[in-house]
Amino acid sequence: MKYHITETASFAAGILSQYSTGTVHSVYRKTINLHLGPALVALQAASSPLSPVSLITDLQAPEMEALSIQPEDPVSTDGQSITIHSHGTRIIFNLSDALVFDSFLPDQAVPVDTSAVKEAICLSGSGGFSELFSPEPQKDSSDFGKEAFLAVAGKRLEDARHLAASSCYEESSTSLAGLIGLGIGLTPSGDDFLCGFLAGLRFAGQWEHPFARLLRKEISQHLGDTNDISRTFLSCALQGHFSRPVKELPCPDSRKILSSFSQIGHSSGIDTLCGIFYASCFFAAFS
Template sequence: MKQFITETMSFASGILSHISEGMVHSVYRKTINLRMGSSLVALQAAGSPLSPVSLITGLDVGEMSGLPVVPGDQVFVDKKTIILFSKSSRIIFRFDEAAIYDSLLRDYAVPLPLPAIKESLLQSSSGGLTELFSKALLKNPSDFAKGVFLAVAQKRMEDARKEVLDICYDKAAVTLAGMTGLGMGLTPSGDDFLCGVLAGLLFSGQWDHPFAQALRQTISRRLGDTNDISRTFLSCALSCHFSRPVKELPLASGTTEILSSFGAIGHSSGFDTLCGIYYGYTLCLGQEDVPGK
């Protein structure tokens, strides 16, 4: 059974170029995560948003979910193909003609469309951290866990902002990195938010700010506090690799485009990341109009 990978990003391409053996880590309806060395890469259905670890296939969701693959299956990679050995078949994905997009976000100040970003977060119906923009902490008893999560997240964001303003950078880093693993979902909202914060610090040209340095070190120490998939995305962010929607955010034409591109990333992951970008971009610049205020 031979299939094709149509798109990927430079981070995932780099992994395939130097690791030749691995195994299937996990299988979802439209994604097969492969453990390659210490990293994950993700075979995904056509039309999926490009993350740093994406390997977009030509298969639709139904075809992807029908592949006879289970966790633990062996994986081999050569210069042109990824081969999955399942009990019933050998599945080959050719990647030598895949379009490769740059996942590296450089450290230089880039103006972001902040009004459009904030409006997108206000209009988002995904839930998650976007609710902090309207202060809509849930009071329905059935949503108690979510309400607690939002309250904890809001306090950490407020406290970290104050600590940065007070030049208590190490303390602020510990406060904010406490969101690692916080929340529910395949990638907890706190992790998506922190990935966004790191992108925001890059976009604002503050990557070498003392707070940014302290935050990176603290998140690195806490990577064990979350699951394998979230740990992969946090590790990518720490090495300045991000999804295509994040990379192209400075070029967004307005609210509609931002809603579309970030809304395609998981249930709330895209907007949790966008919330982090907004927060991180404004934090070290001394602006106070941030989520959680």
């Protein structure tokens, strides 16, 4: 069976150029995660949002789901194609003609319309971190897990900003990095938020700020506190690689922002957007 990869990201292309063998890590309805070396890359259905590790295929979601691929199936790649060896069958994804999206976000001050971002967050109604930035958060007294999550996350954000404002950068970075692994889902909300915050540092041109350096070190040391998939995205962010919606963010249209970020997971995109918004407020408080 032969299929095509139509688009990928520069980060994923770099992984494919370094490793020739691996295994299938996990299989979901629209995604097949491949383990190559220490990294993951993701074969995804057509029209999926492009992340730094994406390999967008020409298959629709039902076709992806129908493939007889299982975790631990052997994988090989020669730079022109990816082959999955499953139950005596070779499933080949040709990538020789794939478009390559530059997932690297430069570290330079790029104006982000915080009003449009805030409006997109408020319009999302996605739950997660959006409730901390919306004037009228959703109320559900029966959901104690959500209430506890919001209380912990809110306290960490408040502490981090106050500590940074007093130049207590090490303590501030420790508080913020404590979000790693917080929340539920394929990628916990705390991890998505931190990916957004790291993008916000680059948008603000603050990547080498003393606080930013300490935060990156703290996150790097605690990557083991979350799952493999979420750890992959945090590792990408630490290296300056982000999804297409993040790179295309400098946009004044809140509806377009909402549409773009809402395509990423159940709430992952909006949680990431919240991290970007918080970063802009964070540095405005003491810069």
